[in-house]
Amino acid sequence: MTQSSILRLDGELRDIAEKLDRILSDQDSISANIECDPKLQFLDVPSANETSTDIQALRAQETLLSDQLVVCRELSVVSDLLEEAKMNLQLCELENCFYSLQNIRRKLTVIDFKILPMRFEQDLKLHLDEMHAHLVSRCDDIMHGFWKIDDCGITFVESTIVGTDRVEFNYSYFRQFLKTCFFPNGSFEPTIWFVSSLSMSDTKEAITTGLSTLFTQYIELEVVQEKLKSLLFSENVFLELKSESTLEVTTKKCSLDEILCKYTALVLFLLRAVTSDDQNTILSRLGNTIAVEVLKFFKQNSTVLLSPGSKQKEQLIRLNDDLKLLSDSTKGVWVYNGTELDALLNDDSVINNLKLDKLLQSQIVKIREVFRTSSWSKTFVIKLPTQETPSVNNDVPASNTDDNSEDEWDWGNEVDIPDTHDDEEKDGWGDEIDFSEDTKQEPIGTRKPDVSHKMVSENDEWQTNWDETEPIGKEDSNVRKLTGLPALCLEILENFETGCDEIGREKIQMTLDYKRNLLLTSFMAMCVCKCKDWWQLHHDIEYVVTKFPDQRKIFRLIELDSHFVQTHVDNMKKTILALIQQQFRNFQTNEKTPNWGITVESLLPYLENVAFPAIIKLKDLRVLSSFVEYVYADCFVAQLMSWRMISEKNSENLEEMIKLLLASTNHPALQTDERCKQSREKLAVIGDVLTAHLTDIMDMFSSGDFYLFSTDEIVQWIILLFADTGLRRECLDEIRTIRQEQQEDE
Template identity: 20%
Template structure:
């Protein structure tokens, strides 16, 4: 036989022994114990006491007294167990008997005494102590069963989902017990015995009421009435069938019935559980039906006020009460609720645009915009968009007249269908033409940007510079978002769209390709039609941040070239310069591998030009900050500048630009002259009108840092100052 089998057999035997001992404790009589010979001391043995010392006799006496006390404790424990069992079933009905309030209280008090007595005897006899603890736990279980039975009398199981009853006073054995007394009693019992039997039933009941009653009211699928019969209150849910509009008048009454029904429990956990849900639904109901409130001021406002007063008087903490700081400002509160609801509604509509299943497909179906769009086409595009917007916005008028999420969602779908055109070809035409009128605005912005950053030098463009029109690609997403904003402006009576614009900006930032890969985010944000410049400014801000990151990468590469260490040989210097220039070339080539040029060719050209100018200026600033430039350093600076010129020429050919038109081109070329010529040759260049890109201070600084002090150097500096100041 295996060890597991032996343990199983021993466990069974132990349980049988405990049960046998338990049965004996319940049936044994004191006289039987007294007359049992097994408990009588052997007379022959007692004579041995004559030979014991006084110390030994005293020990025997203490042992006998201890045993006597132990037996007395067992006797009292047995009596308590018998009394508790008799309280559970005083008339011999078995499990069918229902305890009244007094019997339950007596059982609870006796159980507390029993636990104390068991703890007093401690672990003098482990088997007896274990048996007593088992008996005690079984009695606690029976008490909880009786409480569950009493719970079912206060909260009878409903016959269907439409009726739910609370009995606020129960009579058992002609003794009444109120619901409040029962709640207080079971809370004390559960706390003392660390149980949660009744609390778990209440949690389940709370969930049932939430799903079967409150949800039905929130979904506008039923209204609530209350039936009082004696000491019972029954909440009845009536399904309206086709009378959906009648719910408008019954909604607040139904809500008050439910609140009053929950108030019968006087349970803070129930109120906290339902409060947010009730508050949110009241906000939803008021917002959706704001026009009804305005048209039926007396009736509906009185209903709202009465509901708020009931919530306040019965201790409900609901957020909606904060909206109505005082009842005399209910108009302002209603308007605030409506405004918040409208904002949330159109934020959700904007979110639906980004969360649509076909969202990614917009990045594959792009439209090209040209800076050369004609003015009449622009006007036509704006008129077409305005007509579309008016048609789609008119659909929102009916959103406030009906209850029910079903009607609300169908209205949104209807508006979207009208806006997007159900016919696929019509939809394509609509978003192809909707924003042609904004190309002039884009042209204007691009021209301004170009004037600031493309070049500071007025030149005659090469033959290829302006032959090809710039390419800007965008999606239909701005069209959809512009419709959302237009609908919001109409429904909110030209309210502040800032929250919606913030949401659009955040969602776009998460959903679009990064600006390091594509200009679609920039292009689309610029094309969303809104009276605010927020989205356009946001696009500029994000692009500037992206540009700066690239500039920082270039600075990290080229700004770490060591021009001051002359201990290294020419071969090492040449290798370092080549390595850094290769890294710089890779940064630029990686930009060409992305979709930047294909999505906004003009912005890409400007960016590349700015990057090259920034790089040249980075080296020029290094030269101007150097107080003493050796011949080796001059050679290294020259190699870097010439390498940058070579890369610039190569890169700008790819964008069809003349690298000689760069704002930094002449200054870089002049820096090479200053670093690699004698003073006499430099002055010849100066007298011929060259070196004009260097200020007087910069020119003098470079001469001083390259050439050692001499009369010739001082004379040259004097001539420069005299000529520049003349």
């Protein structure tokens, strides 16, 4: 193209540009021309509402896509974490696997699974549950590699190799990982995220069981402790420490040397093989048991262990030192200073006391062996020496008749008081009692018994029972029926004294009397539990007292027997007093129709079948007379003297009760003692006084029937029975005057 052509084109372009500028500068003209163009066709313009709806739909779709994008990004992270957890599990990087699973669980809490398929979340969580189970199973397998416990012994290693890749694990590090991750609060809690985040119930239960087993077996070491405890208490097990890591078990009957070696091996295993944390765990529960067993072993075998030429003392000293080192290594978790065993090893007095304890224990074991059979209870009759022997009951303290008195020895305080009721049914007693014609239609419980000849006849069954009881007479007062207990007691006393001589009395004199008293107390306690008849036990002890040469040594036995007898006597007194008081209360409330069942069906049978037979079999006149005086005077008369007055009807009731009481306690043994005879005579006079007229009482006074009564007693009975009249005052004055004159004459 030539130069001229180029210039021409430039001019044309400038002209065109100028024209366009002119056209475009007039916008109104352009718009008008466009609208007037017939060829121009406008498209349908959408409405404003349609435009708004389309925009909202686009925005909703944009939001949905954005949420899906976020979920996909989170799932991508979860996928990476899953791959990481699987890789850690395969490489036995269990701690990293644990934290990977923890991060996955945290991610799942923020992911919205609603926009994903329904089974996606379920399948993902099921897969995670399986990984939890694999992790727990792998932890259990690794811990099995550290501890091996079976019948052959216990083996512990500090490190173990696991898997085909031969990954090595350190025990202390791995145990700390378990405590930190699975048991952060020092115990297994099913509420930790590792368990609570599980979805499948079966898997959750299996993992809970697995973690609980991990904690009890390898954190608390319960299996190890139970195994050590069983080995410690087993008599036929020998222990030996092998390679500083294995406590080897051999079943055989062990000698004293081997038992001592067993204790040493167990202590060295704890001292050298296990870690300090495991020492604290084991010794916090088992430490005192080990120390006690070592002391017990020494005490039981001190004579042999410390015999001249024995090397076992040095072994015991080393064992005690090892126990001290073991205690120091726990840093206060288990404290053992070894002072007691040191004292036993170096103090002769302690050794002698141990020998005495062993002697005491052997005799107590012998007593128990005798009581395992009933052969000791066979009885035989002997005759005591004719010379006067000390009576055990002479040392019995004065009886305390207070109902609230306590039994110092707590033997036999139970008092069974027969129950009585106002409406008593007829029983065998009705055949022995005659009733007046005007009371035949009344209930038996309210009938008034007639003390006829039937109550005291020779054919009376009660009287026959009395006659069958052995009387306390001079001809048979020294005859006793004994069991095998006296021979047993004398034998153990002889063995004990012989053993003390062998030890050396001068070496154990400080504790000898105490140990002997302890032996006698143990003997008496076991006898009380085994003997059915308390009076028989008293006869046995009484015979021991007569045969043992030095009664000072058995004073404890005499004292225990005295309290034992007194306790039973006091219990019978309490029962009788309660029944008499019950009958008296019934008299005061129902004097016209009293309930005689209390006396006839409870009091009299108790006196005849329980109380008096026991007292008579005791064969002690002093106890018998004291008991009779208590029943007549303290239980009956003293209770009546506390009344304000005695009505005419109650006078008759009381007279009948006295006759019943005298008839039921009429035994030949009571005729041999002057105190018993006087007590019965005095009660009989009171029975006559109760229904007598005042003039009759004065006649009795003149005849000397009141020679057993004091002036105050006579006066009080008259005041109780008669109203305050001139005649009563004259009688009282006359009685006082006559008694005063008699005293002056004397």
